[in-house]
Each structure stands twice: as structure tokens, then as C-alpha cells.
Amino acid sequence: MLIHGDPLSGNCLKVKYTADHLGLRYGWQTVDVSSGGTRTDEFLAVNPMGQVPAVTLDDGRHLAQSNAIIRYLARGSGLLPDDAYLQAKVDELLFWEQYSHEPYVAVCRYQMKYLGKPREEREGWRVERGERALDFMDQQLRSKDWFVGTDCTVADIALLAYTRMADEGGFDVTRRNNIIRWIKRCEEKLAIAARH
Incomplete structure (x- = not known):
């Protein structure tokens, strides 16, 4: 998995905290939001909404929005109740x-x-x-x-x-x-x- 994000952003840190706690292997691609990093063609191919964080999953699919990402990563773990x-x-x-x-x-x-x-x-x-x-x-x-x-x-x-x-x-x-x-x-x- 590759996390596209800004390491100072709370929304991006949510994904990092979740992945680290679950012991997931990932790479980190720093996106400089202030210099237009979310507006490049390369980034928009990952997240057409033009926002960090976004992830590229191991199978090549992409997912955006911090809370959607952490909920997805947490499935089947103690971070998401079964009930x-x-x-x-x-x-x-x-x-x-x-x-x-x-x-x-x-x-x-x-x-x-x-x-x-x-x-x-x-x-x-x-x-x-x-x-x-x-x-x-x-x-x-x-x-x-x-x-x-x-x-x-x-x-x-x-x-x-x-x-x-x-x-x-x-x-x-x-x-x-x-x-x-x-x-x-x-x-x-x-x-x-x-x-x-």
C-alpha cells in the first residue's frame, strides 16, 4: 500500500496511526499541498477530488477521504467492532x-x-x-x-x-x-x- 499524504496533516496522520497500529506494510508518498501537489495530473489520477490523504492499495485500486480509509483498513481488527x-x-x-x-x-x-x-x-x-x-x-x-x-x-x-x-x-x-x-x-x- 502507498499512502499519499502530508505528514503534518491530521487527516493524513489518521491513516498513519491506523496502519502503524495494525502493523500494515506501506510506503509514504509526500504530497506538498501548498505547492499544488494535489493538482498534478499524477495525483489527480489517484484522487480526482484533489485532496490528501489518498491510498493506492496493493491491487492498484485507490481510496480517498481519511475516515473512509481508516475504516477500510480497520475491517476485521479490534479497531472496528464486530457488532x-x-x-x-x-x-x-x-x-x-x-x-x-x-x-x-x-x-x-x-x-x-x-x-x-x-x-x-x-x-x-x-x-x-x-x-x-x-x-x-x-x-x-x-x-x-x-x-x-x-x-x-x-x-x-x-x-x-x-x-x-x-x-x-x-x-x-x-x-x-x-x-x-x-x-x-x-x-x-x-x-x-x-x-x-
Whole structure:
């Protein structure tokens, strides 16, 4: 398998975390998004949507969209529960992450880290929704260790990638103790070095 991605992108890191945890063999093709790497004919042949991450599977087929990729990779593993209802609960969070978390937490990070905007210049409505998403996560983790079931799933991986870098977007997760403990659990389970 070949992963086409940006190693600093949370969406790309989701795929890396999943593949590494599952012990999958893969190559990494770095795509420089800022210099138009997703707009080349070569890349568009892999993903006509022009976004990273994308993967080229061993049989030559391609798959895009981070949450679709990690769900595909996780089939038959402990990262995706066997129970149909729990799988649907995982999907529920994968959809929520892309609609109610990533557009706010990740975009604020992009604006600060890559565009060099100061924290004070973040869009107020985006910050408010990002804070709301992080509060929701903290509340959900109040009485459980993982988002779905009794162990780490791709729902946790999907939410981990940008949440553990939320400070780079001006968000303070240190006051959300449930999230802090969950990040540590995820880092230990997935063998990811702690950031701080």
C-alpha cells in the first residue's frame, strides 16, 4: 500500500496511526499541498477530488477521504467492532468529526500554523464551534475511556489526530481533563510519542 499524504496533516496522520497500529506494510508518498501537489495530473489520477490523504492499495485500486480509509483498513481488527450497532456508532462519530470538529479545530490550526495568523484573528464563529466540539468530547469521555465500546476504535483515531494538536489552533485542551487523559490513553495504545 502507498499512502499519499502530508505528514503534518491530521487527516493524513489518521491513516498513519491506523496502519502503524495494525502493523500494515506501506510506503509514504509526500504530497506538498501548498505547492499544488494535489493538482498534478499524477495525483489527480489517484484522487480526482484533489485532496490528501489518498491510498493506492496493493491491487492498484485507490481510496480517498481519511475516515473512509481508516475504516477500510480497520475491517476485521479490534479497531472496528464486530457488532453492527457499535459499527454504526463508530460511523456516527466519523461523520461528526468531519462535520462538527475538523472544519473548526483543524481550520483554526491551519490558519495559525500555516498562514501565520495570530490567535486573535481566528474567525469567532469557527472558534465557538471548535470549543463546542471539544466540550462535547470532554463531556462524552466523562464516564468512559473510549468513544465507542470498551477499547480504542477508529472513532478515537479520527478524533485524536486534530484534537492532540488543537493548541496549534489556539484551543486550550489542558482545562478539559477527560480529553487530556484520553489523549494519553490513545498515545499509549497506538504507541505514539507524546507531544509535550
